[in-house]
Amino acid sequence: MRALTPARVGLGRTGAGLPTEALLDFTLDHARARDAVHAAFDTAGLIASLHALGLDPLQVSSRAPVRRDYLRRPDLGRMLDADSRRALAGRAEGACGLVLVIADGLSPAAVNLHAAGVTGQLLPLLSEAGIAAGHVVIASGARVALGDEIGEILKSRMVAVLIGERPGLSAPDSLGAYLTHDPRVGRSDAERNCVSNIHGSGLSSAEAAFKIAWLIRESLARGISGVALKDESSEAMAARLAKPV
Amino acid sequence: MAYRKAIDATSYVFDDLRDLLAKATPPRSGDRLAGIAAGSAEETIAARMALADLPLKQFLNEAVIPYEDDEVTRLIVDGHEAKAFAPVASLTVGAFRDWLLSDPATGEVLAQLAPGLMPEMAAAVSKLMRNQDLIQVAKKCEVTTRFRNTIGLRGRMSTRLQPNHPFDDIGGITASILDGLLLGSGDACIGINPASDDPAVIGGLLRRLDDIIVRFDIPTQGCVLTHVTTTLALIGQGYPVDLVFQSIAGTEAANRSFGVTLALLREAREAGLSLKRGTVGSNVMYFETGQGSALSANAHHGVDQQTLEARAYAVARVFDPLLVNSVVGFIGPEYLYDGKEIIRAGLEDHFCGKLLGAPLGVDVCYTNHAEADQDDMDNLLTLLAAAGVTFIMGVPGADDVMLNYQSTSFHDALYLRDLFGLGRAPEFDDWLVRMGLSGTDFRLSGNAGQLPDFAAKLIA
Numbered sequence: 001m002r003a004l005t006p007a008r009v010g011l012g013r014t015g016a017g018l019p020t021e022a023l024l025d026f027t028l029d030h031a032r033a034r035d036a037v038h039a040a041f042d043t044a045g046l047i048a049s050l051h052a053l054g055l056d057p058l059q060v061s062s063r064a065p066v067r068r069d070y071l072r073r074p075d076l077g078r079m080l081d082a083d084s085r086r087a088l089a090g091r092a093e094g095a096c097g098l099v100l101v102i103a104d105g106l107s108p109a110a111v112n113l114h115a116a117g118v119t120g121q122l123l124p125l126l127s128e129a130g131i132a133a134g135h136v137v138i139a140s141g142a143r144v145a146l147g148d149e150i151g152e153i154l155k156s157r158m159v160a161v162l163i164g165e166r167p168g169l170s171a172p173d174s175l176g177a178y179l180t181h182d183p184r185v186g187r188s189d190a191e192r193n194c195v196s197n198i199h200g201s202g203l204s205s206a207e208a209a210f211k212i213a214w215l216i217r218e219s220l221a222r223g224i225s226g227v228a229l230k231d232e233s234s235e236a237m238a239a240r241l242a243k244p245v
Numbered sequence: 246m247a248y249r250k251a252i253d254a255t256s257y258v259f260d261d262l263r264d265l266l267a268k269a270t271p272p273r274s275g276d277r278l279a280g281i282a283a284g285s286a287e288e289t290i291a292a293r294m295a296l297a298d299l300p301l302k303q304f305l306n307e308a309v310i311p312y313e314d315d316e317v318t319r320l321i322v323d324g325h326e327a328k329a330f331a332p333v334a335s336l337t338v339g340a341f342r343d344w345l346l347s348d349p350a351t352g353e354v355l356a357q358l359a360p361g362l363m364p365e366m367a368a369a370v371s372k373l374m375r376n377q378d379l380i381q382v383a384k385k386c387e388v389t390t391r392f393r394n395t396i397g398l399r400g401r402m403s404t405r406l407q408p409n410h411p412f413d414d415i416g417g418i419t420a421s422i423l424d425g426l427l428l429g430s431g432d433a434c435i436g437i438n439p440a441s442d443d444p445a446v447i448g449g450l451l452r453r454l455d456d457i458i459v460r461f462d463i464p465t466q467g468c469v470l471t472h473v474t475t476t477l478a479l480i481g482q483g484y485p486v487d488l489v490f491q492s493i494a495g496t497e498a499a500n501r502s503f504g505v506t507l508a509l510l511r512e513a514r515e516a517g518l519s520l521k522r523g524t525v526g527s528n529v530m531y532f533e534t535g536q537g538s539a540l541s542a543n544a545h546h547g548v549d550q551q552t553l554e555a556r557a558y559a560v561a562r563v564f565d566p567l568l569v570n571s572v573v574g575f576i577g578p579e580y581l582y583d584g585k586e587i588i589r590a591g592l593e594d595h596f597c598g599k600l601l602g603a604p605l606g607v608d609v610c611y612t613n614h615a616e617a618d619q620d621d622m623d624n625l626l627t628l629l630a631a632a633g634v635t636f637i638m639g640v641p642g643a644d645d646v647m648l649n650y651q652s653t654s655f656h657d658a659l660y661l662r663d664l665f666g667l668g669r670a671p672e673f674d675d676w677l678v679r680m681g682l683s684g685t686d687f688r689l690s691g692n693a694g695q696l697p698d699f700a701a702k703l704i705a
Contacts (some may be wrong), residue, residue, distance in 0.1 A: 008642025016659035033613035043698030168649035
């Protein structure tokens with residue numbers, strides 16, 4: 001029965017209770033999920049990885065720098081602090097195509113593990129499509145919608161936010177990518193496309209990068225994102241994988 | 246109308262009933278997020294003191310959301326039964342608390358009172374109550390409902406078997422259902438949250454549920470928790486629908502964000518009733534609610550999340566539901582921050598629901614970004630069983646692998662049955678005996694949990 005589902009079936013019982021092994025398995029998974037939520041965001045490591053890719057990231061913070069505030073006040077995690085606004089405004093030039101935001105979200109652990117890898121896979125696909133990453137921004141204490149304000153200030157046509165997803169017991173280190181055309185404060189979630197479940201036993205960095213690049217290209221070409229833009233990247237990916245190298 | 250309370254040199258002013266209720270609420274992150282919480286601990290108590298002096302009748306004069314703006318307010322006001330309200334009509338909110346705790350306020354008396362109570366009255370009195378008061382009064386209330394079995398009888402507690410799977414794999418879902426049945430779970434219903442909203446997938450799940458229930462003659466009901474419009478369409482196509490599910494909230498705008506109106510719910514209930522699939526009763530609706538849903542839809546009108554939750558039960562009760570489920574810790578720490586807030590909210594929801602006459606169960610649960618763990622859930626679970634909760638969830642190992650949160654396990658229900666001597670719905674208990682899964686004392690047989698022949702056939 002256990003082969004049929006990832007659910008915790010067939011655990012056995014001792015009286016009414018869980019056997020010790022099942023109890024400890026569960027608490028280990030919960031401990032990992034808790035650690036993922038409260039992990040430190042390794043911005044120094046991320047900056048080093050991005051430098052190695054030839055990128056020069058900017059750093060910003062939301063108005064929820066303390067984790068406790070971040071968890072209670074999602075509204076503060078969607079707003080840049082004053083220093084970050086000023087710093088970004090100083091860097092804004094003319095209109096740019098794409099801003100890539102790498103944000104801690106609800107699982108800094110996921111970002112520490114997977115964000116640089118996905119970015120490394122993404123850059124060649126973007127340049128193949130003639131899309132330059134105008135700015136790369138590392139955002140702390142961030143919710144998805146913080147990307148709207150960042151993109152607006154930097155006058156970008158599109159923002160891609162790589163962010164740690166809410167950890168589950170089965171995947172504490174899942175990364176998500178949220179893509180928004182014409183980012184502006186107040187955009188709704190229905191106006192974004194999402195590639196989620198990027199982690200060791202989920203979507204690989206290469207698969208994720210392919211989907212993200214496909215969505216960015218289509219979104220910029222059609223001038224839309226969100227429910228109006230359906231993800232049809234699977235067919236394109238199958239075709240590409242079938243091509244002889 | 247403004248309300249005032251002076252404490253020493255400080256005079257506290259509350260702009261209106263809505264403000265008074267919000268400030269009197271035990272602390273929780275959702276009300277802070279909404280910017281309506283009290284500014285200090287003393288202000289909270291000043292608000293409670295002013296609330297305690299407020300005549301219950303004031304709720305008939307002052308709506309927290311205007312009558313003209315909100316169909317839920319209209320439902321509450323137009324449906325209020327003055328005759329049922331009469332026994333408490335002269336009381337203040339504080340005196341109402343005293344009366345609820347008193348011996349003359351028996352279960353029978355409270356059942357007769359329910360149609361005379363507005364949800365705001367229930368919410369108001371709950372704000373003056375400690376956890377033990379919420380447990381004590383809820384325990385007196387008995388709300389009984391029927392479809393293929395009888396739910397809510399005194400001394401019994403039911404479970405919804407929740408066999409979710411990350412991509413609705415029918416074999417995986419069946420494995421979880423069997424695991425639950427073998428551990429004596431599933432008398433409230435077998436209810437699947439589908440990952441997909443594709444009607445073809447939902448239809449397949451409905452047929453599988455029907456197949457299992459019919460083949461083994463299980464006195465329970467199936468449900469696939471999809472949007473009510475999807476269920477309506479599938480009823481139209483002849484699919485076997487037992488219970489009609491919908492998430493609901495306490496304001497018209499929040500319900501609109503869920504894609505429902507009261508008229509649509511009425512239509513859905515009629516469609517469910519038309520199938521006549523119940524054998525011992527015709528309570529066909531299954532509702533889910535949760536504090537914070539209106540705020541998250543930006544549809545809270547400045548009203549505190551607990552009062553709005555009570556209004557959701559006022560919506561539920563007019564549709565004679567089989568089950569109403571407060572999914573208390575699912576929404577996340579921005580609404581209920583930690584174990585303490587989740588436990589308090591779970592007890593409030595259960596109390597308010599029962600007092601208003603709704604068959605209230607609780608999904609005792611939390612997410613991984615909340616400050617809570619299994620010990621907090623054990624506490625709430627045990628307190629709710631003491632309070633006579635109608636049903637809880639049964640999820641394999643308490644880990645929902647589709648919705649990614651932690652609920653209660655099949656084992657958790659067994660623990661409560663041992664601790665409090667709680668039976669299941671009587672028809673379901675008899676079935677377990679017939680199948681050899683439990684003895685005549687209704688405790689699971691020693692070999693329960695092993696796959697009997699009937700079960701092996703299903704997944705072969």
